[in-house]
Structures are given as structure tokens and as C-alpha cells.
Amino acid sequence: MRTSWIKRAMAVGLLVGGVGCGGKQDVATDLIDRELFFGNPALASPQVSPDGRWIAFMKEREGILNLHLVGWGKKLEEARALTAEKSRPPAGFSWTRDSRYLLVAQDSGGDENYRLRRLDLSEPADPATGLPAAQELPIKKGARAMVMALPKGKPNEALLQVNERDEKYFDVERLDIGTMQRTPVWENREGCADLVVDLDGTLRLATRMTKDGGTELMRVEGKKLSKPILKVSWQEAMGGFTFRPGNRSAYLETNVGEGDLSYLAEIDPKSGALKRLESDPLGRVDLSRAAFSEATDELVGTVYFDDRKRNYWKDRGFEEDFSFLRKRFLNQEVGLVDMSGDDGKWLVLISGDTDPGTYYLFDRASKEVLLFGALRPDLPKEKLAPMMPIRYRSSDGLEIPGYLTLPNGKEAKQLPLLVMPHGGPWARDYWGYNGTAQFFANRGLAVLQPNFRQSTGYGKKFYAAGRHEWGDKMQDDLTWGVKDLVAKGIVDPKRVAIYGGSYGGYAALAGLAFTPEVYAAGASFVGPSNLFTLLNSIPPYWESVRRQFDYFVGDPKSPEDADRMRRQSPLFSVEKMKAPLMVVQGANDPRVKQAESDQIVGAYRKRGQAVEYLVAADEGHGFARPDNRLAAMLALERFLHRHVGSAVQKKAPKWMEEKLSQLSAGGTVSVEAEKKIPGR
Numbered sequence: 001m002r003t004s005w006i007k008r009a010m011a012v013g014l015l016v017g018g019v020g021c022g023g024k025q026d027v028a029t030d031l032i033d034r035e036l037f038f039g040n041p042a043l044a045s046p047q048v049s050p051d052g053r054w055i056a057f058m059k060e061r062e063g064i065l066n067l068h069l070v071g072w073g074k075k076l077e078e079a080r081a082l083t084a085e086k087s088r089p090p091a092g093f094s095w096t097r098d099s100r101y102l103l104v105a106q107d108s109g110g111d112e113n114y115r116l117r118r119l120d121l122s123e124p125a126d127p128a129t130g131l132p133a134a135q136e137l138p139i140k141k142g143a144r145a146m147v148m149a150l151p152k153g154k155p156n157e158a159l160l161q162v163n164e165r166d167e168k169y170f171d172v173e174r175l176d177i178g179t180m181q182r183t184p185v186w187e188n189r190e191g192c193a194d195l196v197v198d199l200d201g202t203l204r205l206a207t208r209m210t211k212d213g214g215t216e217l218m219r220v221e222g223k224k225l226s227k228p229i230l231k232v233s234w235q236e237a238m239g240g241f242t243f244r245p246g247n248r249s250a251y252l253e254t255n256v257g258e259g260d261l262s263y264l265a266e267i268d269p270k271s272g273a274l275k276r277l278e279s280d281p282l283g284r285v286d287l288s289r290a291a292f293s294e295a296t297d298e299l300v301g302t303v304y305f306d307d308r309k310r311n312y313w314k315d316r317g318f319e320e321d322f323s324f325l326r327k328r329f330l331n332q333e334v335g336l337v338d339m340s341g342d343d344g345k346w347l348v349l350i351s352g353d354t355d356p357g358t359y360y361l362f363d364r365a366s367k368e369v370l371l372f373g374a375l376r377p378d379l380p381k382e383k384l385a386p387m388m389p390i391r392y393r394s395s396d397g398l399e400i401p402g403y404l405t406l407p408n409g410k411e412a413k414q415l416p417l418l419v420m421p422h423g424g425p426w427a428r429d430y431w432g433y434n435g436t437a438q439f440f441a442n443r444g445l446a447v448l449q450p451n452f453r454q455s456t457g458y459g460k461k462f463y464a465a466g467r468h469e470w471g472d473k474m475q476d477d478l479t480w481g482v483k484d485l486v487a488k489g490i491v492d493p494k495r496v497a498i499y500g501g502s503y504g505g506y507a508a509l510a511g512l513a514f515t516p517e518v519y520a521a522g523a524s525f526v527g528p529s530n531l532f533t534l535l536n537s538i539p540p541y542w543e544s545v546r547r548q549f550d551y552f553v554g555d556p557k558s559p560e561d562a563d564r565m566r567r568q569s570p571l572f573s574v575e576k577m578k579a580p581l582m583v584v585q586g587a588n589d590p591r592v593k594q595a596e597s598d599q600i601v602g603a604y605r606k607r608g609q610a611v612e613y614l615v616a617a618d619e620g621h622g623f624a625r626p627d628n629r630l631a632a633m634l635a636l637e638r639f640l641h642r643h644v645g646s647a648v649q650k651k652a653p654k655w656m657e658e659k660l661s662q663l664s665a666g667g668t669v670s671v672e673a674e675k676k677i678p679g680r
Helices: 005-010 034-038 316-328 435-442 460-464 473-487 503-514 531-536 540-552 559-568 570-576 594-606 626-644 654-666
Strands: 044-048 054-061 064-071 092-095 101-106 115-120 133-136 145-149 157-162 171-176 181-186 195-197 203-209 215-221 230-232 238-243 250-254 263-267 274-278 289-292 299-305 309-313 333-339 345-352 355-363 368-374 387-393 399-405 415-419 446-450 491-501 521-525 581-586 611-616
Touching (some): 034 435, 034 626, 044 092, 044 333, 044 345, 101 145, 115 145, 145 195, 157 181, 195 238, 203 238, 203 540, 238 289, 299 316, 316 333, 387 473, 399 435, 415 473, 415 626, 435 446, 435 626, 473 503, 491 503, 491 626, 503 521, 503 570, 521 626, 531 559, 531 594, 559 570, 570 594, 581 594, 581 626, 594 611, 611 626, 611 654
Parallel strands (some): 415 446, 415 491, 491 521, 581 611
Antiparallel strands (some): 054 064, 101 115, 115 133, 157 171, 195 203, 203 215, 238 250, 250 263, 263 274, 289 299, 299 309, 333 345, 345 355, 387 399, 399 446
């Protein structure tokens, strides 16, 4: 059930995210203090050790989230620190199979060049620092080393993906965890994207994108690849490979063949023959994931994210214990987060749309349920607003699913609106607690989160409908959501703003450029402004999936694509942009370079238009430091207050004002940035 942080870090897309908790309530205005939403959480990312004795988790230490360790069933106050990072939290961590070590990833200033170090929990802590002995894996500067697999039968080994030989592609190496020595396993000279090992840690399968935007699956045969055993078109996908016990076949998630929705299948790795096992029983959404036993590696359940999550269990014991928890926590979302190596101890998250969540420890044998800790214990949940699933028609009649959060205690009539498109764009929004949506709903805004076409999870036709539609029909899907709320009298058409991160930041810029009559203000967080410079600066380690961008966004070398991409780039329509703009950028962002923000800000300033620009010198694609995050949200809160009339918490601590001034100073950019732009 354990999901590797490595896969999340490698996920293709322009995703951006953040966490938050802490602070006090502003009684004078009845607004919830912004620190409760965007400060550090009380705890985050807990993982149970395979032997079930320990829980490693993130907790604040000197203002930065750091790794801590506590025994199963012990109080959080008894936890000891494992790391002492001063500038940014660890990017992720994994237990080794023997529960002796933690393998911890860390980058520098958000550059996503992950270094790997080993923490030895079996040795006495350093008497000077109280921290465990740490050893870092030597690796060339600018390269990444990431955990790929931890075979059960080889507890002292880890398989790594490393791009030290060639920054564009990841080779496979075997790590002796005890000595931290690396041994080459397979050199990726074929441009493969997904590399799959079996349960014994043997590299078995590899995927590679084709020239026409599809994907092909091959066997790994020594140093070479077989002929493709399975091919999918540009409209189709395959992934989530997990070998079955015995390693003779593997599960995968795919939508190849007839039918629109993805399904769970079994594949013969010799012949490529597929056996369809299960798709959504309600026929509404794609398969979200399959769940497996840590003890037996057998399939125990499937999950589908519709308007809300649905679980389907294959194992009676898992089903009975999950039902026991559902009855214990009525009308709340129960999430199985992690479990021990024998499946006997579960870490569960109980949450909801107005509840950020509380972790509990569940002993399956005794049925004992113990409180572990809440993410944001000081947040007044009674003041938060329900998130409502909605659907509406876009410009061509396509039904768009999404979520609407209305201010608590206010009549749903003539409200200011914040349109908040998600990043990716190959992602989607889900039902549940969203700190940013709740923060602005508390400030009196209705918040619309549309799952526009090319969002994942709604079938291959919905996904394919977004091909080449950046700024066009994908943008219509936002515009028609606004129109729907205006027509119902919920929203004041003169007080509509748009804000998003990454692709959502692009959508904010595109909204101001292509539908200037819709928006009174817009804010872009690490958002692309120029599709040419975006595609020309894709990180080298995304080379294996570069064709996905060329095929779905456009190929700058194609004259036909280039004409369309120029029209779809907000930068080249800046003369149409009338509304005030706010731009936020991380200087070390490897996905959306600072040049994307510099260009649009320079063009705005050259025309004498209102623009605010914040740049954090120590951040990348998303703000990991709470001081930067809080200062940026303070600026956005004030920006929306000025331009759409939402409420504002007037007081801010001196340190936050000083940090905001620092970010604003970092946003100084010359109007020369608008000159000599590719695509002009």
C-alpha cells in the first residue's frame, strides 16, 4: 500500500502544491487567521515501519518541517528529531525493509535535483546533536538519485533510478544500503520512461513513447529491449505495473481497446496478452488505483475517485476492518494511508471537506483505535464551508465536472468569485479539504474548481478533447463555469478573479488575455506565459516523455503548431490584458523557469499596466518554506480584496510584512525581458 515519494516527484506535469496550519483566530473580524491555513501543519506524511514498531513523520523544528520518529502508540511529544534542516523540508523518505534505516531525499532551493542520504536508526544518536548517523550517497552535482524499489527478499538492497550518466535518462542501479555502494544494473540508452521491476527486484519491463504520441511496452532482456509486446495510441495509456506473487504476470491500469474508461488488467509479460479484470462498477470514472497487501502482495482492493471516493474490497478481512472504521467515524472520509509489513497495523486518515484530517493508529487484531494527531488542530472547522460537486456544460456542450465552495453563512447571491483551475494539466481536483479554497471562502469568495477537459480520471475521450486546446476550449471550460454561476445569480459578473499554480497559472494569464471581459483580476503562481519558451526549457530528465508535450501542447518545430501556439501564448496578447495582474515565482523552478514570469511582467510594465511581482530566491515549483508561502498568500489576499471586494485580515506580523517586502524586491524585472522572445 506504500506509495513511493519517487513516483510523485517524477510525475509528469506542472503540478504545484503546499501545506498549512498553525496560528490564531482574528476575533475582531471573525476571519480565520491565515497562519491556520498556510503555516506548517502540526504533523505531515507519517509512515509506519515495516516491523510496526515505529512511525516516521514530519514535524516542525525551528520553523522548518523535519523528520521525527516515535514508537507505535506513543504520544507525539515523545518523538525525537531525525533531521535538522534549516532552509526547506526533506522532499520525501522511505523505510528500508528491515526497519533499520530511512532513505531521505533532499533538493536545494527547489531545484528538484534530489540527493539521497541514509539515516541509521539502530545506532546511538550523536551526543552533540541528538540526531542519528547520516550518510549521503555520493552523486554528481545536478544529478538525481531516487528510490525505485525495495525488494522484500533483499532487505539490504534498494533499486535506484539515477541520471548521472546522462541527465536526460534514468539508469537503474542497485544500492547496498549497508555500505552505500552503487552497482550498475541497466543503462537506459533507449529513452525509456517507466521502468518496472518484479517482486524480486529484477528489471522486467520498460515503456517508451512513440513518435505519434502513443506508448509501447517492452521486455528488458539483458542490456537490450524486446520488440513491443503492447502498444497504446495517443488517446490511451498504461501504467501502475505491479507484479503478482510468482512474477509470472503483472497487474496494470490501462484504457487500451474498446471502451472509454481505464480498467484493471493482468498482463503476461512474455506475450503481452491482456486480461481485463475490473472497471468502474458505476461506469463513471477511470480506475484510480489498485491496493495490495504488504504481507502477501495480493490484490486487496480498488479505488475510484468520482465526485467522492469509492472503495471496492477484494479481501474480506480488509473489507471488514475498513467497515469497522467507517462505522466508528460516521459521515467522514476514511483513508488507509499506510500499514505494517504484516498488514496488522494500519495508519488511517479521517478527514472531510471541512476537516483537514486526523491520523489514527489501528491495530487490526485488537481493534484498538488510537489518536495519533491532527494536521491542523487549531483550525475552527465549524467556520469552514462545504465543498459541493457540480457539473455544467462548456461551449461545445461537453459536461464539465468540478467543485464549488460557497462562503459559510452568506447568501449564495451576487458573490465575488475566484476561479481556481488546477495544475498539471494532467491532473484533477478532488472532493475534500482544500486549504486555499477554504481560506478564500472564509474571505467571502465563492471558489470554483473546474476539472476542465484533459483533466485525468474521466475517460480517454474527455482527456483527448484537450489536445491542442490550451487557451481555447480548455479555457472555455472555465469561462462557461463562470457563466453558469452568473446565470444562476450566485456570482456578481463584475467581481470575478482567477488564480492558479503552474498550468493553473497559465490559465489565469490566458483568462486575462483571451477573455478580458470575464475577469476583474488575475494571479499566476509559477505559470507559463509563452508556450515556446516553456517547451524549450523542459527539464532534461523529462526527455523520455517530451513527446507528450509535443503531442498534446504542440511542436514548436511544426509551422502549423507554431502559429497556434503563438496565438495560445498569453504573452503575445498582452495588449488585450486589461485587468490587474499578480505574479509569483520561485527563482529555482526547473519546470516553469523564471523567464516565464519575467516576460509577462516586463510586458505589463512596459505598457504601464498594474502588476505585482513576487520572486522567492530559495524556492522552486511551489513554496516549501512557510514564511514564503504566508507572505505570498498575504499579498494575494490583499490583491483580491482591492480588486473584487473580498474580506481581508488587516493585521499581519512584522516578520510577514518584511518577508513580503523581500519577495517584492526579488520581483524587480527590467522591461527588457519582453524583447527577443522566441516565437515573436
